[in-house]
Amino acid sequence: MGTSKIEAMQTSTHIDDIHEKVIHASNVIVPLSPISMFAARSPWAGLEHKSFDDIARWLKEARKVDMYPARTTILEAYHNNEIDHAYLEQHFQQWLDDTSLAIPREHAEQYGRNALKLQSLEIDPEVQVQLETLAERLRAPVKPKLENSVPLISTYIKDEKNERLIDTIDYHIIKWCKLYVDDAQSGWTMPNRDKGLFYAWRRLVAHDPALTKDQRERLKSLPDDADALLQQALSQLNIAEQDVQTYLENHLLSLPGWAGMMMWQDEHNHKVHDLLFSYLAIRIGMEWAIVEPYLPISKPKEMDNSDIEVLIASWMQWGNMSIQTWRGLSVEAQQAHIQFAHQFNDQLCRKLWLAAWETTYNQQLKEKLTPTPTTQSKQAQQTLVQMAFCIDVRSEPFRKQIEANGPFETIGIAGFFGLPIEKEELGSKYSHPSLPVMNQPQHKIKEYTHEHEPNAFQQRKHALESVTYTFKKMKQNVLPSLLLPELSGPWLSLQMFTRSFVPRSVGNMIRKFYTNWLRKPHDTALTLDYKTQHYNHKHQHIHFEDGLPVGFTDQEKVNYTLQALKLMDLTSDFAPLVVMCGHGSQSANNPYAASLDCGACGGAASGFNAKVLAQLCNLSEVRTGLLQEGVVIPETTIFAAAEHQTSIDELTWIYVPELTESARNAYDHIEAVMPEISYQANKKRLAQLPNNNLTERNPNQEVHRLTNDWSEIRPEWGLAKNAAFIVGKRQLTKQSDLAGRAFLHNYNWKHDETGTILDQIIAGPALVAQWINLQYYASTVAPHYYGSGSKTTQSVTAGIGVMQGNASDLLTGLPWQSVMSADYKMYHSPIRLLIVIQAPQSFIKRLLENNEAFKQKVTNGWVRLASVDTDNQWHDWSH
Known part of the structure; x- marks a missing residue:
């Protein structure tokens, strides 16, 4: 009996141990959400306790996956003036200073500078025989033991x-x-x-x-x-x-x-x-x-003489050594030169180029950020509209056009507006978390119609879903599928023809269909009140649904509103009209459509959150609660909600309550100039898309064609070229052309004595920006492993993701067309995110002391950090 108990305990221990090992092993991958709720994630999120360079070396050895940009990508960036050669030399010299050299420095410098030209190694056939003889005298260089060097x-x-x-x-x-x-x-x-x-x-x-x-x-x-x-x-x-x-x-x-x-x-x-x-x-x-x-098998040797021959040949080409000079070296000196060549390999060269690329961008951004003085006394009266946009890089060029066309102020904040909600839109069967994927929803908010309204919208939506369901079932059943081509063929052929040759007209027709026949009632309401809900023509008391409270308590309404206003640094000087602007995108026949909505929130367009916050800000009980917190919102100020359609650069109003006279004037003003804003924004954005000759095309018409053409592989660039996350006043960036490469988050350190707001920005929006940045980075440098190949050869599988062919891995990243402008022409610049914080150095020191996870990201090279102090001096905090 005793022996059985001991064996049972040992078995239990082994089981617990293997489960623990699986948990630790899972750090090398990240969760992959279904394609319909695409969420940007860093593929290395679980490995940040190690340095970027260590993980790059390990992946190269273990999986033959390269984390550094390819030679062609680097040389293209260099020819495009994205890399200053002086910084390459600077990083090269720093590497030499940090390395214990066993060969003369001049030998190392000559070899390194030539190797950094990134030219292919060419071995003369006449020299090959001599290399074999030379290699026999030497032993293979010692390779450091890797923790994960246990191949399958x-x-x-x-x-x-x-x-x-x-x-x-x-x-x-x-x-x-x-x-x-x-x-x-x-x-x-x-x-x-x-x-x-x-x-x-x-x-x-x-x-x-x-x-x-x-x-x-x-x-x-x-x-x-x-x-x-x-x-x-x-x-x-x-x-x-x-x-x-x-x-x-x-x-x-x-x-x-x-x-x-x-x-x-x-x-x-x-x-x-x-x-x-x-x-x-x-x-x-x-x-x-x-x-x-x-079984059993013998593993191949890690390095043989042929590898040594290549290293000797590299000294012939990059060290400018002759065979005679090499023979003149002692065996120990030859071994030291081989060891250096093994260390100064192609991967290290590209690592130094990447560092130079990032330093060049740092310097270029530093020169652009020039704070402009503002006249605070008159600013509030002069500003007609304040518009809060998502930090998304696509918002920055659009914001710049808005500010150039009137007395409008724009603000940057994470697009979920700090609301930890799960949304259920009118007519939807399912609810959807509408917040960054690293967070869990705390409340459920539902959209409903008032009792006096006929629920025709839901009936029409149900009818359309029934037709779709019937069509799908007929395809999947043997006998009905034989009849289906005869019934659907003419209609589908017509759709294919019109979608191919007149996509914009068809798109307009479909949009009108949805606008008119499937139009939501104008005055839908939201279940904001936690205690009492009104929907489905009934008066009910429902507190929880799917484990979440429906709505907010009165105190939660005030707390979430106050938090959002503080995050966007809008607690005084309110304009007559304040617009919360979410964002979404539209495109046809695009499995990756969700990735063009909100990259952080699992493909959830953020207009719903904007509407929730705007309605909260208009509630009298919320304004009373804010007043007790020292935030005074004038009675004449009205909050509205809109959605920025990023693929067509238009602003769609989704919630406009009854306006005061001053708010109405502001609304009319922004509406009057919006066509010109969209025109200019589309013109500038389309110029960046390949194969778009704008001299003969109307930008507004062209973007509608792109979004409705079912053969279009690139309806917009999404968040490609993202490179910086800037936390500071709008005056820091307002006069700069940031080229749609920066996430912009408003912040005023003077209103954040304890650093709590900065902590929230770094822990939330900055983390999201880093994940987005590294996903684009990974999809560019290792498209075969972390990307998803060409859209033209993808197939949607199991309804949850895409594959290449019918037996590939489930592809985790972005398609080739999202990061490249042509097969061999780069568009996205694969550099790590630069976070710039406008605050005194003491704030940055406190942030790094209190936030160990963020400090680890900076120290280990997963993000770069800089700050602009009170004297507008730039400080680099990266190692």
Whole structure:
């Protein structure tokens, strides 16, 4: 009895240990949300406890993934004057100073400067034979031991068709993942899907015709429990205990997209449990079943003589050494030169170029930021409209056009306006979190119609959904699908023809259809009051829905409103009209449409949040509560809400209450100039899109064509070229042309004595900006691994993501067209985000002391940090 208890305790300990290892291993991937709620994420968010350069070196060794820009990208940036060569030399000399050199400095400088030209190494065939002789005298350079240097066994083995077994394993895993996560795209669902991935796989894999009989038998011999199966498979693969976590990490990195989807499902689907663990158990179980006949195997050597020959040849080309000069060196000196060449490799060259690129941008931005004095005494009376926009880089050029066309002031704040809500719009079956994905909603806000209104909108919407549902079901059933082409063919052919040749006209017609037939009632209301809700023609008392309180208490209304006003530094000098401006985008036939809405909020356009905050600001009880906090909003000031359509640079009003006379004058003024604002904004933005000759086209008509053309691969640039996050007064940036590359957040350190507001900005909006920046960066430097390839060859799979072909990883990043203007022409500049804070140095020191996570990002090179002090002096805080 005692022995059984001890064995049970040991088994339990092993199970807990393997689960702990899976949790730690999962840091190498990030959750991947469905494409319909695309959320920008840094692919390295879980690795920031290590330096950017360490992770770059590890990924290059472990996965052959390069985190530094390619040679062609760097040279193109250099020719475009984005990189100052003087900064390259500066960083090169600094690297030499920080490195213990075992060779003469002049040798290192000559070799380094030539290697930094990024030219390909060319070995003369006549010299090749001599190189082989020279290499025999030397031993391979010592390579530092990497923590994650435990490659998968299946990467070493090829089958009789000369195909790597790891590719076979990936093929099978993709198949099972597609079956399990399918979001109603297929007509038949996976049997036993409701009982979990592992259970369903275990019941079906024994009948998989794609596996051999022996492979199926080996799988049958494994335990029926995921924990036991994983541990047994690792043991039979002879993975040492100290290498298990690393082995799990490399399996996750083999298909980071599908693994990321499993992680997301784990976090967001309450019906699943330990899905990522099941995924790993299945992968490693199948790996053992497939590679077992080949065990044991011998691993190839890390470096052989051919590598040494290349390093010697590099000294011939970049060190300007002759064979005779090399022979004249002692063996120790030759070894030291080989070691230096091994260290000063292509990856290091591009690292130094990246540092020079970023330093050049720092200097260019520093020269642009010139604070302009303002006359505070008259400013409030002169400003007719104050408009709060999202920090999104696409807002900056639009804001500049608005400010140039009248007495208008623009403000930058995160587009969810600090409201931790889940929204349910009128006519929608589902609610949607409308806040950054790293946060959880605290309230649910629903849109409803008043009792006296007929609910015709919902009836029409339901009718359209019924037609769509019927069409889909007919496609998926055998007999109706035979009839469907005869019924739908003429209409779909007409749609294809008109969408291809007259997309703007068709788009206008469809928009009118939705505007007129599916138009929401004008005066829909929101469930802002926590205690009493009015909707569905009833008077009900509902406090919670899906675990969230519906609406706000009176104190929460005041608190959220005050917080938002403080974040946008708008607590006095209110204009007659204050407009909360959310943003969204529109495009046709675009799987990545959600990525053009709000990159932080899972594809949720932020107009809804803008409407919530504007309505809160107009409530008398909120204004009374704000008055007690020292915030006085004049009775003549009215808050409204609008949405900036980024693909067409238009402003759509979504909430305009009854206006005072002064507010009406302000509204009429902004409406009168808005056509000119849109025209100029579109003209400037279209000039950046390839193949757009604006001399013969009306910018406003052209952007509508782009958004409605179903063959258009680039309706807008999204957040490409983002490079800086600037926290400060608008006067710091107002006179600068930031070229749509900067996230702008209003901030006045004088109104933030404790630094609380700055902490909130750095912990929220700045983090979002960093994630967006690194996602664009990753999609540019490693498009085959972190991007999603060309839009023209993508296919939507399982209703939740895109693939290239029918058996690829679930693609995690942005398509090629979002970062490149042509196949071999760069558009996005892959540099790490520069955060600039306008505040005294004491504020920055306090921020870094109190926020260890942010300090880690700066110290380890995941973001760069600079500040502008009270004397307008620039300070660089990056190491």
